[in-house]
Amino acid sequence: MLRIGVSFDGFATFGESLDTAREAETAGARSFWMAEHLGYRDPLTSCMAFALATRESTVVPTAISPFLRNPVPLAMSLATLAEAAPGRVAVAIGVGNPMFLAEAGLKLEKPLAANREYLDALRGLWSGEPVHAPEAMLHRLAGARMMFKPPQPIPVYLAPMKEQMLRFAGREADGVVLSAGLSAEYARVSLGLVAEGARAAGRDPAGVHAAAYIFFVASKDERDAMAKSRRKLAFVLRNRYIDDAVAHSGIPIDQEAIIAAIGRRDLDAAAALVPEEAVEAFAVWGSRRRCAQRLQQYVDAGVREPVLFLTGEAADRAESLAVIAEFAPG
Numbered sequence: 001m002l003r004i005g006v007s008f009d010g011f012a013t014f015g016e017s018l019d020t021a022r023e024a025e026t027a028g029a030r031s032f033w034m035a036e037h038l039g040y041r042d043p044l045t046s047c048m049a050f051a052l053a054t055r056e057s058t059v060v061p062t063a064i065s066p067f068l069r070n071p072v073p074l075a076m077s078l079a080t081l082a083e084a085a086p087g088r089v090a091v092a093i094g095v096g097n098p099m100f101l102a103e104a105g106l107k108l109e110k111p112l113a114a115n116r117e118y119l120d121a122l123r124g125l126w127s128g129e130p131v132h133a134p135e136a137m138l139h140r141l142a143g144a145r146m147m148f149k150p151p152q153p154i155p156v157y158l159a160p161m162k163e164q165m166l167r168f169a170g171r172e173a174d175g176v177v178l179s180a181g182l183s184a185e186y187a188r189v190s191l192g193l194v195a196e197g198a199r200a201a202g203r204d205p206a207g208v209h210a211a212a213y214i215f216f217v218a219s220k221d222e223r224d225a226m227a228k229s230r231r232k233l234a235f236v237l238r239n240r241y242i243d244d245a246v247a248h249s250g251i252p253i254d255q256e257a258i259i260a261a262i263g264r265r266d267l268d269a270a271a272a273l274v275p276e277e278a279v280e281a282f283a284v285w286g287s288r289r290r291c292a293q294r295l296q297q298y299v300d301a302g303v304r305e306p307v308l309f310l311t312g313e314a315a316d317r318a319e320s321l322a323v324i325a326e327f328a329p330g
Contacts, residue, residue: 002299004328005031005060005307007180007213009235010040014049017041020310020317021050021057027321028328031058033092033177033213033307036065038100044077051085059085062177063094063159066118067106072144075125082150089150092177093118094159097239099263112164113137119156119172126150157209161241166190170197175209179245180309181236183281184294186245187212188301211305212298215283217312218291218319226276228312229283234270238262251278285311291323 006024008017021032032050034043043061051059059081064074074091082089095101095111102108117136124131130143155174160166169176176194178187195205215232219225236242237258246253254273261270279285284294298306310320 001304002329003030003305004324005029005033005058005211005305006324007033007035007062007307007309008041008046009035009309010037010043010046012041014041014046017046018049018053022053023317023321024310024324025054025057027325029308029324030056030328031060031305031307033060033062035062036068036096038068038097038104044081047089048081048084051081051088056088058088058090060090060092060157060177062092062157063096064091065094065096065101066114066138067096067101067108068104070139071118071121071125072139072141075122075146078122078154079126079146079148079150082152082154086151090155090157090174091122092157092159093122098241099238099259110137112168115158115165116168116172119158122154122156126154155209157211160190160194161239162244163193166193167197167200170194170199170203170205170208171201173208175211177305177307178210178212178303179236179239179242180213180215181233181242181282182212182245183249184297184301186248187298187303189248191302209305210303211307212303213307213309214295214298215285215311216291216295216308216320216323217283217285217310217316218288218323219286219312219316220319222286222290225285225312225316226279227271228316229285230274230276230279231267231271232309232311233274233279233282234258234267235262237274238270245282249278249281251275251281253278284308288319288323288326291320292327295323295327 047059157175158169198205
């Protein structure tokens with residue numbers, strides 16, 4: 001069944017995000033995904049607030065990196081969150097952005113092994129049994145044990161970007177959430193790799209939940225909507241791992257220059273490097289009708305939960321929420 005989610009990147013204040021979550025649930029959104037971008041607002045704190053401020057929606061801290069958080073306190077936090085909102089909690093894990101990790105003194109190595117260990121550790125901890133991982137690459141657990149269990153299982157999604165990770169997600173995870181900044185066609189390609197991984201493991205691909213972040217701004221001023229989408233795209237293009245999606249599009253983008261500009265925290269310079277055709281391909285923006293049509297393309301590509309970054313000012317968010325109200329299942 002189709003479900004519409006809303007994503008937060010930590011740029012807005014806590015209060016602004018909380019207000020948006022309340023308004024979005026009223027419009028028909030049924031999940032809230034809070035990103036862990038280093039230096040911005042915290043995802044676990046925010047998700048607890050979203051859970052308590054809403055009645056039906058699932059909350060998803062994302063994408064929590066095994067390089068940043070030990071699985072024991074994370075398992076504790078998520079299980080506590082699940083007690084506050086039974087049946088309304090999931091988590092997405094992913095290795096994180098190489099540039100931000102380096103700034104925090106961390107080195108990204110063997111991402112597939114890191115995610116596999118993290119997935120196993122979280123599931124083991126939530127079982128209530130002692131977890132032993134003496135040979136783990138990152139977190140060597142020696143009988144770590146939770147003294148309480150989540151009231152219901154917590155789905156663990158992966159946030160994969162490369163082929164190996166997409167296939168691994170199909171084999172092992174409860175679902176995937178694709179990166180923002182992908183075209184609908186590349187979302188189709190990515191979900192095809194997830195399905196191949198699932199089938200290779202004897203799983204039904206339909207049982208692997210398929211979500212995708214989408215930069216989204218409905219506005220009566222299409223040029224302004226494009227400009228706001230361009231800035232968000234510049235930020236996501238700082239991630240080297242999105243290079244396959246860029247290459248697949250055939251659109252010439254100087255990703256190294258964008259990464260350098262974001263490293264200086266010069267978002268204006270980075271946005272100037274994003275060509276108009278990339279904004280057209282990698283984001284959903286414009287009139288309500290145009291946004292609904294473009295959103296449908298992602299659904300047709302296999303995305304069962306479009307997770308919308310509601311970009312722009314209050315008037316833009318009102319337009320975007322109107323699209324959600326029209327598009328969300330009754």
